[in-house]
Amino acid sequence: MSVGGKPSCARAGDLALLVGPKRRWRIVRLEPGQTLQTHHGVLNHDDLIGRPWGSRVATHLGHPYLFLPPSIHDLILRIRRITQIVYPKEAGYLLLKMNIGPGSHVIEAGSGSGGLTLALAHAVRPDGRVYSYETRSEMQRLARRNVERAGLADVVEFRLRDIVEGFEETGVNALFLDLPTPWDYLEQAYAALVNGGYLGAVLPTANQVARLLAALEPAPFGLPEVEEILLRAYKTVPARLRPVDRMVAHTGYLVFARSLVSGDAEAEGRGDAERTGGDDVS
């Protein structure tokens, strides 16, 4: 039986999420004849292949594990990485903010470890495209491997290129910069974006944000916005519901702007970019 067009049982080759005692979790690809060694005993892949997702399984020592398909959120947190990645809390928000969905054509630079690439590729499927630029070949290899492992390679094109040389594409819907000096590439970004398209960037320090805002002022972009996302998790004990003791205090600042017809930026109303209520869609 399948729900929503997806098989409800695991097949050989699928990625599986196994959540054990104390919520320790692993992601594995199911391969006939293989075993998974855990701190709590061994699980045989052959016992998992064909099993319904959502089952409880037990190691040879009798410890329980939950057996689930992993989400993109899970995959991003567990990719092999040698750079800082865009975390799911920022990635999920920027997809909505930049209107990225099925059919969108999106550029990102740099590829880094491919964390954001997973979120973008998952969103633009089945008929959109992600063009991912990177200068370092070892980074590109890692990003490609992570994207292939997640089964998303069919919508991603990797380009080994310094974006100072510009982008190969034009008319893309959205362009996201995750590199240290985004202000150096606004001309290139503008040339690649469709009029009205979305520019986004993530930056770790406020100094960099100020520099990017200053560079956006004379450029043909409008509606600049700076946002920060704070996420707080809670202990899920009904009788003692409260936040967990520690939280990730800072990941990065998000900066957004819209690409305008050259010359029309003056009319857009710069300065304090706080959005007012506005009218409903009519």
Ligand SMILES: C[S@@+](CC[C@H](N)C(=O)[O-])C[C@H]1O[C@@H](n2cnc3c(N)ncnc32)[C@H](O)[C@@H]1O
């Ligand atoms: C922070 S990482 C990107 C992380 C990625 N967004 C992720 O989620 O995994 C920044 C990457 O930008 C690349 N980079 C820096 N300057 C670049 C340029 N001018 N053109 C292309 N890539 C560049 C670096 O090599 C590095 O891999």
